[in-house]
Amino acid sequence: MPQQSTKKRFESCCVACDTWIVSYQSATLPQPVYLVWYTDRASGDRLLMHRNGPVFTAETPESVAPAADAQLPGLVYHPRFPQWLERVVELTPTVCNAYDADYIEQALCSKRKLSLKAMDALSNFIDLFGDYANSLENVSHLQAFRENPVIESYISHYYRFIFWPRLQQGAQFRDAQRPALETDHSALLTVFREMRAQFEAGLKSLSGN
Numbered sequence: 001m002p003q004q005s006t007k008k009r010f011e012s013c014c015v016a017c018d019t020w021i022v023s024y025q026s027a028t029l030p031q032p033v034y035l036v037w038y039t040d041r042a043s044g045d046r047l048l049m050h051r052n053g054p055v056f057t058a059e060t061p062e063s064v065a066p067a068a069d070a071q072l073p074g075l076v077y078h079p080r081f082p083q084w085l086e087r088v089v090e091l092t093p094t095v096c097n098a099y100d101a102d103y104i105e106q107a108l109c110s111k112r113k114l115s116l117k118a119m120d121a122l123s124n125f126i127d128l129f130g131d132y133a134n135s136l137e138n139v140s141h142l143q144a145f146r147e148n149p150v151i152e153s154y155i156s157h158y159y160r161f162i163f164w165p166r167l168q169q170g171a172q173f174r175d176a177q178r179p180a181l182e183t184d185h186s187a188l189l190t191v192f193r194e195m196r197a198q199f200e201a202g203l204k205s206l207s208g209n
Contacts, residue, residue, distance in 0.1 A: 010091040017084035026101040033057040040078040046135040061093040108189040116175045
């Protein structure tokens, strides 16, 4: 079967089961890791987690499903996850979103106006962090970072000047017309670094420790 066809079938399975593969890259990790992000209709968006706390990770997109299947008894997952595992066998996996923590931090360290790409990347990371904090009771206290005033201010600006205008205007959206972010950039960088450290501490190490 052509690879393109198996990729499309994989993506269809992801939509049907509300389960996707995402990647996370950071200089603190030896290589990018691949996570499972899913929507639980009862409790919202979450990451696939081990019952004892760490985030489930895999070294390649292709190893996500086999590794998760092998570790299933020790994972916390939603009702459609076993169905997803069955349906994606022999399909070519795709990554629906990629997170680059180093890129975000470098952008925040810059004295220049944050680019649209950087604004998108930070917003996506904040959402990922919130989903992580929603995944297990023992990390729920991390929601306090998402509720930090500097993060709330950033998200308010992002949705007001980027998310909703781009959604409404489509191809007519002009990034040059958005105002610069007015916030305490030093505080934003500090909170991001704290969130990044907390998230990366929760990633299961590649060595399994």
